[in-house]
Amino acid sequence: MQLDLSKLIKKSDVDSYKEQVKVINKMIDDKSGKGNDFLGWVDWPVNYDKEELGRIQKDAQYVRDHFDILVVCGIGGSYLGARAALEALKGLKYQDSLEIIFMGQTFSPNYVAQVLKYLKGKNFAINVISKSGTTTETSISFRLLKELLISQIGKEASRKAIYATTDKARGALKTECNKEGYATYVLPDDIGGRFSVLTAVGLFPLACAGLDVQAMLNGAAQARKDFDNEDLENNICYQYAVSRDYMYRHGKPVELFVTYEPQFTQITEWLKQLFGESEGKEKKGLLPDSVTFSTDLHSLGQFVQDGSPLLFETILFVDNPNEDIVVPHDDEDLDGLNYLEGKNLAFVNKKAFEGTLKAHTEDGGVPCGIINLDKLNEYNLGYLFYFFMRACAMSAYLLDVNPFNQPGVEIYKKNMFHLLGKKGY
Ligand code: PA5
Helix, strand or coil: CCECCCCCCCCHHHCCCHHHHHHHHHHHHHHHCHHHHHCCCCHHHHHHHHHHHHHHHHHHHHHHCCCEEEECCHHHHHHHHHHHHHHHHHHCCCCCCEEEEEEECCCCCHHHHHHHHCCCCCEEEEEEEEEECCCCCHHHHHHHHHHHHHHHHHHHHCCCCCEEEEECCCCCHHHHHHHCCEEEEEECCCHHHHCCCCCCHHHHHCCCHHCCHHHHHHHHHHHHEEEEEECCCCCHHHHHCCCCCHHHHHHCCCCEECCCHHHHHHHHHHHHHHHHHHHHHCCCCEEEEEEEHHHHHHCCCCCCCCHCEEEEEEEEEEEECCCCCEEECEEEEEEECHCCCCCCCCHHHHHHHHHHHHHHHHCCCCCCCEEECCCHHHHHHHHHHHHHHHHHHHHHHHHCCCCCCHHHHHHHHHHHHHHHCCCCC
């Protein structure tokens, strides 16, 4: 992975953060900053529960051998990471013996009814994920899924088709798991939802998808090794974090995540949650937004080039796509494309990126930072997840906010519960 900040910030401006970075890096390592009881993710890539990982891999194989569909039921941090990794690694149109469907992330009657209809008569298992065990979107979907499952295979067999990831001791879901005897995995006390993709929250569904979750942890462990230091000169994770802070303080309140891979779009959704929920508080924080180019060059591209100068770009570019296609020859050349004959789409995509970068930086005056990934695989993705989580902690502490709470989210829930007539609201 490489970071190029040359079109975003001067080196001297990065260097001006040296002392702050030293102090905050120590705060992260000593666990002495705001929200310090939620820093379990920092050492997780080496401290993860090895026994549980073995169980996850074994159970995942069972799911692959015995079911046609896995429904992953969760929301927010209990949903976005697994979906992002699944799409990034397997693509948007893949064939596998196990289909994965996400549910529990919406109250939409259309979506919920459509999924239930689709599952009717099919051989499916459920992975319900909720740290609190009480999130309403997830709970309603889980209740409906269970009802369908039990009506199809009976209560006894359904116990072998339900896998839960939740707190080790607390919450309604944990109580139900104890009573019903579902297989459970733990979301540790000191890891919050949006920092949990490398725990069972992400690893169980990804292992079920046949992905190498050990390689993902190995990638994250390497990132921890590379970024757990105050050496701003060489630490690209912290260089990225301070450049975000610099942009925020110099008239660029919006960070636009850019990808040229449609199968990376969900990664940008994960990023929006990671940064938005961690930093957007006390009337502070960058607004994270995202686009998928070149698709969105025919949509938001106009705004990025010529609109209000609010934003800077963080571009995630994959250098070596796993698959490629050559533009064929056509004798008639009616579409005028023979000048591209024999060229592959990776080349065309790269030229679109280079042309856009030049347009946005030179003509549009939009600062752009570039993160290059060699290729999409489990190891590199684990590395990338850790890079962003650590950068997020650094840049939230630079803003002097607690990265690990989300007090604002509670307000909608209170109002909704009151309107729904929940007892005590
Ligand atoms: O990042 C977070 O903590 C949140 O997005 C949670 O993951 C989300 O609200 C779901 O919560 P739970 O896992 O308790 O159902």
